[in-house]
Amino acid sequence: MKELSHLNKYLLKYKLLLVLGIIFLIVSNYFAIWPAKVVRYAIDYVTESFALYHVFEGGSLGGILFTKLEVGVVILGIIILVMALLRGFFLFLVRQTIIVMSRKIEYDLKNEVYVQYQNLPLSFYRKNNTGDLMNRISEDVSRVRMYLGPGIMYGINLLVLFPMVIYEMLKVNAELTFYALLPLPLLSVSIYFVNNVINKRSEEIQQSLSSMSTFTQEAFSGIRVIKAFVREKDSVKNFLKESENYKHKSLRLVFVNSLFHPLIMALIGLSVILTIYVGGNQVIDGKISYGNIAEFVIYVNMLTWPVTALGWITSIIQMAAASQKRINEFLKEKNDIVSDKDLDVEVKGNIKFENVSFTYPDSGTKALRNISFEVNAGESIAIIGTTGSGKSTIANLIGRMYDATDGKISIDGRSIKDYRLSKLRSQTGYVPQDVFLFSDSIGSNIAFGADNISKEDIIQAAKDADLYDNIKEFPKSFETMLGERGITLSGGQKQRASIARAIVRNPKILIMDDALSAVDTNTENTILNSLQRIMKGRTSVIISHRVSSAKLADKIIVLDDGEIIEQGTNESLLAKNGVYKELYDKQLQQEEVD
The missing domain is CATH 3.40.50.300 (P-loop containing nucleotide triphosphate hydrolases)
Structure with missing residues (x-):
């Protein structure tokens, strides 16, 4: 229950619904118990009235007694019907309070998880796959709701109904109460173990279904590749294998489920047989009446579901605790990308890197080493280099998707950590590579x-x-x-x-991370001509492996393995006959060939 204590704030929030639900549950159980008493009274009344009727049968008094018997039975029947309707009405109110409460908490919890997802940094999403994130906000929250709704409702019902019924049974006969309840603990324990097997096999089915769904999704998403490489038969073969695994696990669950209800019925039947046998002997001894036996049989059947539900409730709580633990793991995640001073100001766009180094926290890869450069507001800078040289990492650091491991990044002379994140990002236009x-x-x-x-x-x-x-x-x-x-x-x-x-x-700052890699040369030239006008008056960071894109920039830096190996203008770098000149010549030759 330690993990589930996170939900206490929601139970407190909806305490009125919970309290009303408990009250309605007590009242509904009151109307559930009284019909058993009425049945006992009716059987005893009919038995005694018939005995008296046989004494005066054939006479006028016999006719009067029979008429009164009929009227009495009708009245008792109406009382039982009214109580059943009242019980049904209050059970409706129970569901409109406790179950509604669980749905409201489910809504709040899903929102809490989703808001947490939105607040967590990019590094969090690099460590966790999408399927797991989806499961925690859907499957895990649904299991927690089962604890908050049916789990709490049937749990409270057990705590309320059990003492009420036991009290009524003990008032009638303590010995008969003992024998009537004797099989119920065995029923609860048996159902607990059977439920565990069912839950384990259900989880196996869910995992198999998840695997089959993932395979199907990938097959549909990659249908072009499958067709291009003529792998349709292999795809069908693999799907049949996944489907066979799912069928096998489903049949194993069906087998256990087929034992579930017979087990319940057998143990309930044993309890009823003991009640009738022991009760019959006591009727013969004159200790109880026929009506008491019927009353006890009704009580036994009333206790059957709560006792049966005990194992089910235990399993629900176990699953909910496991699911809430998974949810809590994410809710406890902290976002280290926070603002130091929460500055809500407009930026001009002066960007400065001072000896910036960065290592990815999830992989330990050192992407940048002692990077230093400055671009004035309204100017443009191009960052070029081979794949894996650290170009995109610089874009991520400017947008504060990550914080630098070492060194300092400033905008307009202020540390980038001083700005309110939403304000900084709202003034940045980002074109991602992917x-x-x-x-x-x-x-x-x-x-x-x-x-x-x-x-x-x-x-x-x-x-x-x-x-x-x-x-x-x-x-x-x-x-x-x-x-x-x-x-x-x-x-x-x-x-x-x-x-x-x-x-x-x-935006005041425009970052284009290899934004023209998928367009042809003509389209690139058209966009570049437009960008020359667009970039005027705003700081632009052009990340590219194409020299043609870099030529627009006021200054250029060349990265290799996370380090700046060259920097300057297009003309000065060409004059150096270094790496930039080599890239320029290669791409120029490639364009001529194309």
Whole structure:
């Protein structure tokens, strides 16, 4: 229960619903117990009335007694019906309080987890896979809700009903109570162990289903590759293997489930037999009446579900505790990327790196070593280098996706850590290397990064990114819906949409991380011409492996293995005949060949 104590704040928040639910539960159990007494009274009344009727049978008094017997039975039947309806009504209220409470807490808990996900740094997502994150906010929260709803409801019902029924049974006969309850502990223990087996096999099925779903998702996502390499048969073969595994585990669960109800019925039947046998002997001895036996049988059946539920509730609590532990692991994660002074100011865009080094916390890879450079507000800088040289890491550090391991990064003379994160990022336009577009209209994707963007701004951003003509050819223009991750667009169109999304914000700092890698030379030149106008008045960081993109910048730095090996202007670097000149000549020759 230690892990589940995290939920106490929510139980306190909805304490009114919980208290009302307990009250309604007590009242509903009161109306559940009374019919057993009425049945006992009815059987005894009918038995005694028939005995008296047989004495006066055939006479006028016999007719009067029979009429009264009929009226009495009808009245008792109405009383039982009314009590059943009242019990049903209060059970409805129980579900409208306790179950509703569990749904409200589920809603709050999912929101708490999702908000935590949004606040955690990029390093967190590098360590955890998407499937696990999804499971914790869906499957784990659902299991916790089962504890908060049915678990609490049936648990309280057991605590309330058991003493009430035992008290009524002891009032009638203590010996008969002992024999009637004798099989129930065995029933609860048996169900506990059977439930554990069921839960274990259910988890195996969930894992198998998850594996099969993952395989299917990958097969659908990579259908082009499968078809291109003619691997359809292998794909079907592998799916059949996963499906066979799922079927095998499902049949094992069905086997255990098939034993579940017979076990319950057998033990309940044993309790009823003992009640009738021992009760029958006591009726013969004149200790109890026929009605008492019927009353006890009803009591035994009333206790059957709460005792049966004991093992089920225990399993629910165990699963909920395990799930809440997994949730708590993420809720306890801390975001180290926080603002020191929470400055909410507009930036001009002067960026300065002073002996900055960075090592990725999850992998231990040292990406940058003693990087120092400065770009004035309104100027542009190009960062070029081979794959793995640390170019994208610099972009991540400017946007504070990570904090530098050593050294200092400042913007406008202030440490980057002093700025409010949301304010800093809202003034930065970022075009990532790995473009991600949402399953929404292309217009909404372009306007994603800013509020209150006009249609004219969206159109202008599309024109600047050389995407407008493509969009106009789409069936619904800017309202055209994109597929998952923008699959309906080509690689170049996705990159241009990402550029439009960045520049529509009119950012003070524009970062383009290899933003033109998927476009051809002609399109690149068109976009670069537009970017020359766009970059005026704002600080621009152009990260690229193409020298053609770097030529636009006021200054250029060349990275290799996390270190600056050359820096200067395009002309000065060409004059040095170093690494930059070598890259320039190679790419120029490649363009001539193309």
